[in-house]
Amino acid sequence: MTKKILVLSTYPIKNPQHGGQKRLAAIVNAYIDVGYTVKAVGIFDKAVYKDHTADDISLGISSAVEIRKNPWTGDIVCGRAIIDDPHVKEAMKKHLIEFAPNAIHLEQPFVYLGLEPLLLELGLSPTIIYGSQNVEAPMKREILESQYEPESEIYNTVKLIGECERRLVKQCDLLTACTKSDLETYWKMGADKKKTVLSQNGIDRLHTTEGDKHHWENIYKKNGIVTKILFIASAHPPSITGFIQMIGKGLGFLAPHQRMMIAGSVSDYFKNIFNTKNLDIGDATFWIRAVPCGRLSESSLGALIESCDVLVLPITEGGGSNLKTAEAIMANKKVVATSHALRSFEWAAKLPNIWIADTQDEFVAAIRQAIDTEIIPRTKLEEKKAEQVLWVNQLAEFRERIKKI
Amino acid sequence: MTKTTWIDITDMIGWTGQFGGTQRVVYGIANEYVQYANKHKNTSVKFCFFSEKTRKFYETSFDVIKPMNDIDEVSKNDKMSKNIDTKERVKIIIQTYVPNRILSNAYVKRYGKTIGKQVYGIAKKAKNELGPKKITIINEPEAIFEHNDTVLLLGKPWDTPMMMPTLQLLKEQKGFLIETIIYDLVISLQPQLHTPVLFKDYTQYLFYVAQCSDRILPISKSSERDFYEFCDRMRLPKPESKVIRIGDIIHKSKEPTIPRQMDRQKSKQFLLCVGTIEVRKNHALLYYVYKLAHERGINLPQLVIVGRVGWNAKDIYTMYKNDPLIKEQTIILDSVTDPELSWLYENCLFSVYPSMYEGWGLPVAESLQYGKVVVASNSSSIPEIAGELLEYFSPYSVDECLHLILKYLDDERRTALEKKIHSNYSPTNWRHTFMQVNTS
Numbered sequence: 115m116t117k118k119i120l121v122l123s124t125y126p127i128k129n130p131q132h133g134g135q136k137r138l139a140a141i142v143n144a145y146i147d148v149g150y151t152v153k154a155v156g157i158f159d160k161a162v163y164k165d166h167t168a169d170d171i172s173l174g175i176s177s178a179v180e181i182r183k184n185p186w187t188g189d190i191v192c193g194r195a196i197i198d199d200p201h202v203k204e205a206m207k208k209h210l211i212e213f214a215p216n217a218i219h220l221e222q223p224f225v226y227l228g229l230e231p232l233l234l235e236l237g238l239s240p241t242i243i244y245g246s247q248n249v250e251a252p253m254k255r256e257i258l259e260s261q262y263e264p265e266s267e268i269y270n271t272v273k274l275i276g277e278c279e280r281r282l283v284k285q286c287d288l289l290t291a292c293t294k295s296d297l298e299t300y301w302k303m304g305a306d307k308k309k310t311v312l313s314q315n316g317i318d319r320l321h322t323t324e325g326d327k328h329h330w331e332n333i334y335k336k337n338g339i340v341t342k343i344l345f346i347a348s349a350h351p352p353s354i355t356g357f358i359q360m361i362g363k364g365l366g367f368l369a370p371h372q373r374m375m376i377a378g379s380v381s382d383y384f385k386n387i388f389n390t391k392n393l394d395i396g397d398a399t400f401w402i403r404a405v406p407c408g409r410l411s412e413s414s415l416g417a418l419i420e421s422c423d424v425l426v427l428p429i430t431e432g433g434g435s436n437l438k439t440a441e442a443i444m445a446n447k448k449v450v451a452t453s454h455a456l457r458s459f460e461w462a463a464k465l466p467n468i469w470i471a472d473t474q475d476e477f478v479a480a481i482r483q484a485i486d487t488e489i490i491p492r493t494k495l496e497e498k499k500a501e502q503v504l505w506v507n508q509l510a511e512f513r514e515r516i517k518k519i
Numbered sequence: 520m521t522k523t524t525w526i527d528i529t530d531m532i533g534w535t536g537q538f539g540g541t542q543r544v545v546y547g548i549a550n551e552y553v554q555y556a557n558k559h560k561n562t563s564v565k566f567c568f569f570s571e572k573t574r575k576f577y578e579t580s581f582d583v584i585k586p587m588n589d590i591d592e593v594s595k596n597d598k599m600s601k602n603i604d605t606k607e608r609v610k611i612i613i614q615t616y617v618p619n620r621i622l623s624n625a626y627v628k629r630y631g632k633t634i635g636k637q638v639y640g641i642a643k644k645a646k647n648e649l650g651p652k653k654i655t656i657i658n659e660p661e662a663i664f665e666h667n668d669t670v671l672l673l674g675k676p677w678d679t680p681m682m683m684p685t686l687q688l689l690k691e692q693k694g695f696l697i698e699t700i701i702y703d704l705v706i707s708l709q710p711q712l713h714t715p716v717l718f719k720d721y722t723q724y725l726f727y728v729a730q731c732s733d734r735i736l737p738i739s740k741s742s743e744r745d746f747y748e749f750c751d752r753m754r755l756p757k758p759e760s761k762v763i764r765i766g767d768i769i770h771k772s773k774e775p776t777i778p779r780q781m782d783r784q785k786s787k788q789f790l791l792c793v794g795t796i797e798v799r800k801n802h803a804l805l806y807y808v809y810k811l812a813h814e815r816g817i818n819l820p821q822l823v824i825v826g827r828v829g830w831n832a833k834d835i836y837t838m839y840k841n842d843p844l845i846k847e848q849t850i851i852l853d854s855v856t857d858p859e860l861s862w863l864y865e866n867c868l869f870s871v872y873p874s875m876y877e878g879w880g881l882p883v884a885e886s887l888q889y890g891k892v893v894v895a896s897n898s899s900s901i902p903e904i905a906g907e908l909l910e911y912f913s914p915y916s917v918d919e920c921l922h923l924i925l926k927y928l929d930d931e932r933r934t935a936l937e938k939k940i941h942s943n944y945s946p947t948n949w950r951h952t953f954m955q956v957n958t959s
Contacts, residue, residue: 364752364754365753365754366729366730370730393718395749395753398722399723402727
């Protein structure tokens, strides 16, 4: 009889777009590869995620309203909905009873806020696998502070997540973390070293279609774009802060035929905030040299990456390792990154065509240098090294460990 | 191969009114270029304009610019140009022609805008359906800028937002030179002092100027400084710069006449403040200076303000008009002829210029040409006009301004400075400006 695993998260993973979705999708594939029967259930906000499966559970009205009020704690609302939102609770109970999983994988700690009391209520005690993406409590503090939330609110929220993480770390049967540093933090929290495994973030090989390539070529031709600098990010506060801190709105250093291509949901976010209503000279001129590419399909994004000249990773905060970094390493393009962006990919700094810069002046100078420098071809050895970032390699040890559960 | 200097006169095409500030500059420099080219046969000067619809430059001749109008024609607002949008134009017409008692009527205030919008909508629809259809036919030949040519931008290309991107593209293909005059950066760097309508177009224009100009021609060191600050903030390249002094000679071809609204007997002693009533010109400071003088028991001479009510100035205008203490001491003239302005300069005790920001500050130069003292603010370009010849105050200090006004109300001191101005200040003619612009 095959083992059954229920994978829970605060978002669906159908057509994964952001890093968290992609990581979880890769983990689900790993479970399938080793023979598990998997049911992936995301407790999600319909307004944010359009793609989902019949197994995913959308929030009830009251939970959705709560997210509108406090968008930066939406993951907590989703997690607590398992016990607090009657619609979500019913659906989750059904999954737990009818699917009857041997194990439950919790991606990030938030779902445990509601699942823990529900398991108690139902008298269930399945094997728990905790998939960490970050040490969430300090990260949540950074996000809430950047949104100027009141300190009392921040304190309570951070305490709630911190306590949940600590319980989960001690109670889980296997913990997988993204970075060595996260792993060390969990050991300090009391995690059993034998029950932990490092699974750095990875990517799948780029794939694209001729149609997508033509789409971008036409855009470049129509707008006289020759050199493309690419920034890919979700509208996640650390991505926004990083861009503002390391590049800023003054894109006058780009020549008329050069453009900053902005892809991912950050593109829509920038379009909203960089507008001339603010009477800010940076807002008024930003889009002269920047192109909003919006959210893209995997194939279109693949074509965009393939056609760009320089990838920028202006990441200054946030834990975990960044999928964008892995993509940039695998893309074999010129890359300008902060030291923080190379967190857990430190080895990549030795690859050719990579510039590291940690102040705005240095970062912009590095972009200019990268534009003006011919790309150096990788050796076979370097190619092989770069391939470490593929999911298949990054999750190799995780696969071995879950076989034994 | 002869190098051609192309002068863009886009904002002069079809112009019928009195020249505004920038148009005087375009005309003044262009006229000198024509005269110079007539005498130097190896010099080639051509004129061009840009069509926003076809996104092309066309060749034209200097003759299309009508020479400066008869100076006794009533000064027209330079905002009434064909480039201003209809909404703004209607606003200006209403402010100019509709009496204040009607504008301040509660019923008009409440429903006026809605009714006006509906009437405008019906008129626009009727015009679209019944009127002739607009077709852009340009008979002039396309202007071809060659490798060695220079394109000189002296006017207001920000009114035709596609001009700079088009020029940039052409320059990349042909490699000609671009030289651009810089008036001021108030719209972009001090947006609180200017109507926001032009913010986007003007700021984007500056971005393109920095990226594609080979040389900028700021009209003051202050404008040069501001432009380079803009470049720094936007990480733009800094083009070479040559600060030029624009022509400011006043042509006094007619006898000065007393403005109709003024009484010769009552207007024996007055201070003069010339400039549109708007936030930037800082009429509020003068208001407080007069209030402070009252509080201290000082009786200041009458204040004559020459200027229409511009952007965001209704509040200060109302204060001047309704303050029982001030209204008796103030005359606001919203439209004067050049001979009337001459009379005002000639007969004032001295002029006051409290502006918070200028690219140059023409009323200061004008006042000096009449041999009059100017009590001026020390902001932006203003001290560059007369340097140490004048004394300045902070545009934010009522005390400093009042102190200087009182100082020059003293006949002896004022006369001494007038003599100094007479022997030390000389206006700039357009030939001099041209010599600075033309490097060939």
